[in-house]
Amino acid sequence: MLKQSLQQKQQLRMTPQQMLVQKLIALPVISLEQRIKEEIESNPALEEVPENEPEAREEQDALTDGAEGEASDGILGDEAADFMEESDEYVPAYKTSLAYDADSEKEQKPVAATVSFQDSLMFQLGMRNLNERQYLLAGYIIGNIDDDGYLRRDLYSIANDITFLQNIQTDEQELQPLLEMVQELDPPGIGARNLQECLLIQLRRKAIKAPATELALKIVNRAFDEFTKKNYARIKEMLHTDDEKLKAALDEILKLNPKPGDAYSEEGAAVTVIPDFTVTLENGEPELTLNYKNTGRLRVSTVYSEMTSHRSKKGKQEREAASFARRKMEAANSFMDALKQREDTLQKVMQAILDYQRNYFREGDESLLKPMLLKNIAAVTHLDISTISRVVNSKYVQTAFGTLLLKNLFSESFRKESGEEVSVKTVKNLLRELIEAENKKSPLNDDALVDMLKEKGCQVARRTVAKYREQLDIPVARLRKAL
Structure with a gap:
């Protein structure tokens, strides 16, 4: 049975102008x-x-x-x-x-024209004296090399692919010499099937075979497991060497590239950072300005x-x-108005951050950073947390002591034993200083770091120390060991 009903409800809908402003922010x-x-x-x-x-x-x-x-x-x-x-x-x-x-959200970022990884290898391959079949098979091997420069698949699987997809009968015996030829291409280490083979290829390609290089070859070839675990005592016992020679050999290994494919990676390219804000010191007090130089003036x-x-x-x-x-x-006036609203919002939010962290912007000392969350700035500016997040995301501020990613100024609070609240960044910096000052022959484990932090008034659990250490990209004590 059909029934009619009357309902009353509230809905919050953003106008197109508000949507444009949020996108520009x-x-x-x-x-x-x-x-x-x-x-x-x-x-x-x-x-x-x-x-x-x-x-x-x-x-x-x-x-x-x-x-x-x-x-x-x-x-x-x-x-x-x-x-x-x-x-x-x-x-x-x-x-x-x-x-x-939705497609208007996706900004088309300019990409530099570069020679691709596979194109470079195929060009080098064309300089070799190969017949058509060998060139095709070697090219298929190159096509299976990943972005790190490694051949992750075994030759048996590659031979099966070539047989089924290219209708060319081949086997591992035919592909092996072609793989060795691919491994002779630049950059050194390309086409290796694992890290050990990658390091061996690079060491064998060295023109001058110094004693340290010869010992490095023996370490990678005969004591690779001990090398990865930094069991130096076992390496000295196996290869009958001393600390000085072992240190020289390890220095040779550390100069090698574990990911030869990174030479062609776009991630390794330098990124130009243009700050959205500039903080200068006027009579000892920080002053804020917005970067207008690249936005232009419209009419x-x-x-x-x-x-x-x-x-x-x-x-x-x-x-x-x-x-x-x-x-x-x-439409033009609406766009200019949206730009003006963006400017006002950015100015308001960044000024609130500057006021909140004024001591830090005066000195540049991270120990002066106060605990700060998005909701703290939202409360001061009377803006929504999502708006604060949009302002902070991917924005940089230029200061007298460097260009900083704005979101790095935000951190949670940590209460010391004295009751004082400090930023988590302060605890992380203290942890980094303790590790940098440790004896590398006997690195501090996480339990020892917990005790040392406690002496400095920071009661931190062991799992928290491990989490902070991983966030700082610091390995465990065993992997920090040095001669």
Whole structure:
């Protein structure tokens, strides 16, 4: 049986303008510059003010306000209203210019043109004296090398793949010499099936076979397990050597590259960081400025403003052009307003962070960092935690003592035995200092670190010390041992 019912409920929906502001807030300076360029390309009514011209935002506002007033009160206003009623093609500007889909979130970041890992190997392979079959089989081996430069699959499986996929009968005996030839290519160590083979290839490729290199070959070849466990006493016993010679050989091994494929990795490329904020010291007090240099100054095109302010009688095409210009001007003004809101929000949040961590920004000493969470800044600025998170994410601040990732200034609190609350970063720095000062011949284990931290007033559990140590990328005591 059908029934009718009346329900009342509240829903919170963001307007397109609010969505645009939130997206712009999350962008760092480099991505924002790209986003502005895309907006200028897609909206002909938006243009960048040349550097040699004075900033004319107020002048532009007056011009657009006057154009809107004339459009509403003058002849054009009546014609535009008639056109909106008669034309089915008219779409409100807020539906066309601000309602971005999910794909608009994905910023197209420029990628440097580089030679790929496999292309470089195939080029070197072409310099070898190979027949067509050998070239094809060696190329298939290269295709199975991963990004680290290792051949993780056995030759039997590769031979089966070639037989089924390429219809070429082959076996491990035919592929083995081809693999050895691939391992002769650059960078040294390429095509190895494990770390031990990778290190052996690099040591054998050394032009000068010094005594330390010869001993390093023996260590990797005959005492690799002991080497990985840093059991130096056992290595000296097996190879009948002393501390001095062993140290020289270990230095040779440590110079080798355990991941030869990283030479072609994009992750290894230098990343340019442009800070969103700059904190300078004026008379000993930190002062905040935003980075405007790369965002540019925008304005509405005067051509479009004149199109909407013209009072002459218009035909259908002129009315369509005027309506198009008006929509584009609305979109341009909305985008500039969103940029202004982004600027105000970033300024407000960063100023709150600066006030909260003022002592740290004066001295640059991490021990002065106060425990700070997103909710602390949200309470000061009266903004939502999600907005604070967007501001902090991927943003950098330039200071007199370095360029810092903003989110690294946030940390939880830790209560010392004296009752004083300090940042977790302070405890981590203290842990790092203890490990750096330890005797490398007898490194401190986690239990010893717990006792030493307790002496300094930090009551920390052993599992917490292990967690902090892993977060600092510090290995266990056994792997920190040195001669």
